[in-house]
Amino acid sequence: MLELIVISTLNGVLFGMLLFLLSSGLTVIFSMMGVLNFAHASFYMLGAFFGYQLTKWIGFWPALVLAPLLVGAVGMAVERYGLRNTHKHGHVAELLLTFGLAFAIEEIVSMIWGKSPVDYRIPAALDFPAFTIFSTNYPAYKIFMLAVSVSIFVALLVVLKKTRVGLIVQAALTHPSMVGHLGHNVGRIFMLVFGVGSALAGLAGVIAGPSLVTQSDMAAFLGPILFVVIVFGGLGSLPGAFIASLVIGLVQTFAVALNGSLASAFGPLDPGLGPSVLTDIWNVTIAQIAPILPYVLLVLILIVRPVGLLGTRET
């Protein structure tokens, strides 16, 4: 039991930090531009596939740097030529543009790399067990993933809180027009932030790709969870996104690891009852309901606290 708790906590924190790499960019973009970027998970997927392709060509370490930069460039182009032109039609049009983009990117990826998972492997230099805990080997690559996400998190914190750029970004979050009046090019700040956000998503993709499955439906799989994270944490709140990422990462990891069901807890139902909704619910294991847990959390938080955990904004 202790083994399960330790391993699941490690994995959960790892998944949570990965979610935060994505949700931090999404949150900052949302609070600055008022645009919820539906294609954010698609940038994560692009990162994974670029990482896979570049690893094949030039190796993992250069890919780790190049792929996020490429994704960032794609993100900046999307902001510059797509969103900026759509801005005059309002937020719904912007949201729909990113929705269409997410759709198109998924199709393009499956067109080029196919619909089945690609063989994106852990680099040989990191393919060894880092330590053994309760007779389970914990892979070094996961420690590497954790280290990368935590260092990005710290770097983000320092940049936002301690530097001039961070100050301007923070100001543009709440008072974009005032920042413009002070002589800053708000358009360029938006483009850069969008680029950095996409690059972070891309980085998450590059490091998560070998560990999880790199496949053309990975964006459609992660995207909704990401939106749950930022609504759960409170739209526009970075600390909220951090807590929500960890909560959802831990909840999902623990749920997957648990095999209990009502039937195993209270004994099987009388078989004479026949199949019904009750038997379905009685026999389903916690691992099986893991995919729906984030959405259950979403509904619960909306009933209890509609603005999200740490949210303050009404819209």
Next chain:
Amino acid sequence: MNEATTPDMLKEQSSAVRFYGIWLVAAIALIVLPLVFSSGGSLTSFSLIGIAIIFALSYNILLGQTGLLSFGHAVHYGLGGFLAVHAMNAVAAHDLPIPLPFIPLFGGIGGLAFAILVGWVMTKRAGTVFAMISLGIGELVASSSLILRSVFGGESGITTDRTALPHMFGWSFGPQLQVYYLIAFWTMVSAIAMYALTRTPLGRICNAVRDNPERVEFIGYDPHVVRYFAYGFAGFFAGIAGGLTAINFEIANSAYLGATQSGLVLFSAFIGGIAYFFGPVLGAILVTYLQLGLTNLTTVWQLYFGLIFIGIVMFAPGGIAGLLMIHRPLIRAGSLAMVIPSYLVAALPTLALALGVILSIETVARYAASQGEGNIINLLGIPFDATRPLTWAVAAVLVFGGFLVARITWRRVAEAWDRAATVARDRGYLA
């Protein structure tokens, strides 16, 4: 009537004639269509288009009328379908006196029931939050449907037999033609009902909630309640569409509830144009027709949908209906002739650009799919080999050349448009 008919009354009469005329023409078209195109394939297409029209119109109650962007509308459609299938099986099993044409009502009730259940929490907030919640609820229901196997039948779904129900007017509803007429009847009834809804005070206050919820509160309405009502109506009509689909295919499965279905209805409504009642109708016809036509031609038809959608969002947010309707004042002012020549000039490079994009996509798709093996693309009767560099060069020239030339002609269109609009404004047809 003794009094002289004033011009105003004449105008009113003629607009009434035109108004009822449109609905009459639509009804006659629905009746005559299968007589003109009687092949099995076209009957199936018409049936699907009819269902898609109801679904898209129901979606527009949310997006167009009330300003609620939903990413999970297929939930009501799918649940309606499932309830309809269960109702059909129950009717057949217990010999209940309910004929098939009433089954879509059960679908509607299914959609409505779920809307009533979740709508209150969902419609608390509009805008982006509503969009995200609708996405979450959509995923929740789609995932749950795979767990509750006894109700949703797991991956394979639940089948039924529409001919096992009591017959009506001697119709067994076995042949597709009879099913088509059933769908056409419900399409007409639902469209009229949804149009009528937009004319009621509720429909009007929905528009107000969309445009300015704060002022709605000042005049004493609760926007939350108004959104809740709109959500319920949208769920009801989506459920009817789902029930008709269940009748049409005699099956309901979890794909009905999924994100793809929700995305398609959003595409239909938006491509058609959400600002006009008939917009989603156009969109539903186009999207269903493209979907049926493109699946035979290309493996990446969904990509074309995505691109068309992006194009509409960026360049024509009013959709097809919006594009058509901006010409109305020009036609009335008689200045339409001023823009037509520039349209014709712009059409050629734009077409070249479109063909270039299609050729590039197909080339990449087939090149990637066959790992470089020879594969022939047939574009306008000209065969292109995906592996030959010439094909890639032609695609590149068409895309870049087409774009550069088209950009100049689009500027010309804008100038001609400005001149024509000025004339229309001078003659008082354009504000």
